[in-house]
Amino acid sequence: MKLLVVEDDRETASYLQKGLGESGYLVDRAGDGRQGLFMASSGGYQAIVLDRMLPQMDGLSMLSALRAADIRTPALILSALGTVDDRVKGLRAGGDDYLVKPFAFSELLARLEALLRRGSATPATTALRVADLELDLLTRTVKRGGKPIELLPREFRLLEYLMRNAGHVVTRTMLLEHVWDYHFDPQTNVIDVHVSRLRQKIDKNFDRPLLNTVRGAGYCLRLPE
């Protein structure tokens, strides 16, 4: 997996290169927007991580230019500008995800993985399956081991998102954004309560728990090794 990091701050860039490298990515770095545009359009990257405020050409112009040239490499914008307006601008310019600096590295990794999966997922899925857990998007029913499980609508949405990202870490912020469309920090452990409710329903009467907590990062739906 080859990634392009477009970041002018040397320290942040080397932190990203080191962290992403340890997670198994090959990372190239561009120091300004023009170089970033050149490298991104020469292709070969699975995803782009880019800063907004860059010398020569700012991140959003670079992204717009890239999208105008019909290059659809998924892009994650990293920025210190964090208001809702800033996010909307970033996503309109062609960004696929938006993460506000400073960020937890686990958050960045989880979001990058989700981005990379989104590129390969077939959009016309009507059913999701993880081990013996099945979710039917058309009838909106859930079964585990053939036994139907009753879920509230919000629990269904939560499970759907977890199943679409099965095997990968999903952070609390990602759940907040994608399941509830809330773009601000939670003050209390509301998300944890939602997840534990869901866990009660899908894991309680079964031997092998599927919904795992990843300490310091978030949750992951998968079979334990």
Next chain:
Amino acid sequence: MVAEKLLSPAAARPWSWPRRLPANLRRLVRAHAVRLAALYFLVFAASVLGVLFFVYWTSADFVERQTEATLDAEISGLSEQYAQRGLSGLVQIVAARSAGDRGDAMLYLITDPNGRPLAGNIAGWPAGVPARTGWLSFSVESKSKGHIETDPARGRLIIISGGYRLLVGRDISDAAAFRDRVKTTLLWSGLAALGVGLLGGAAMSRKLLRRVELVNRTSERVMAGNLSDRVPLDGTSDEFDQLAANLNRMLDQIERLMTAMREVTDDVAHDLKTPLARLRARLELALIGPLDATAQSEAIRAAIDEADRLLATFNALLGIAEAEAGAGRDEAGPLDLGEIAGAAAEFYEPAAEEKGFALSLAAEPEVRIRGDRHLLSQTLHNLLDNALKYAGGGDLSIRVFRADGRAVLEVADRGPGIPEADRHSVFDRFVRLEPSRSTPGNGLGLSLVRAVARRHHGTVALADNQPGLKVRLEFPAFAAPPSA
């Protein structure tokens, strides 16, 4: 070296006002009020001159024109006589008219072709006057009060058949005197009017300048740091007084904002210093502590948590600042408060139940306001968070309804409530009523609530729920345009 020093500044300076011109004179010339007064004076002077000229034309000139008209009438009368009775008849008439002073200052003279007088009241052909038909100006000698004087006269000559000349004229010394008099009068009154205009203009612009100068001096003092200085009012409530009053109100607003900002900065500095000191201490302890991997990673984790809390505080402050900056801005879309409340209730329901609350939602349909969904959701989340943190359990109700054309959102709990004395200060940044500060939180939740309420032209009020706390947010209701 010396020559260079002397020359260079002069060479560098293009021509401007002479340097020795007193500064306040230069300012006076530049001042807009003076230019305005000068322009006004020019217009004034032109109109005064116009009026004077008109008066002159209708009075002095009128007399002259009347003289000419009289002479014309006389000549046409004599011409008729001549046509009927010939030269001798004409001579007779002229002789008759010239006899005796009739007091009308008319002058007659008939001469033969050589200029010898035949009849008339002028002694001889006036010297130096050419004998051609048309209007003539000449002078006659007259006796008055015992001595002879020369008077100006105006007349018309016609040559009748055989080269005989008939001159009919009039002594215009009275008219000339009248004209001179009118001229002098007009000149003096014109000068007086212009003088008054000039003085008045100068006085007016001075008065204007003085008041502008007052405003200027006050702004300079304010800019120099004396924020509580104000422009003096003179109580006339004219435009200048209104300008001064508006400036003063603006200065009040600025001063209030500056004070508020200073307070906020102090609060921020104070409340962020404590967690930063803790963070530093933790890192220092990890550095000097035992080289045990688990202990070290535990210390680092604790430091990261501390940093996260700091960041959360920063984000909350930025959120408040953003909401406050947008105050008064009209948001685009109408929102259903009931929908926002419903989503929040659904989001909080499990956590509330876990903590022993009975969360209920009663929302009237179609309670709409103009607003920002994210900010309003966050506001409601802050209120629910507070209830979960401090109320301990029991009924927790969210109500959305209309009252007196306002959209109302109420969150009420059965907790300890907030004493009346504190109900105002809790909205300030970093204010936490719990002295021990044992519950997590940064004291910014209600500050955001108030900022969001203000941004939406709304109000927030705390009340006693008997027992418990009732937070009531009121917004102007969005009135849907009538559907066609």
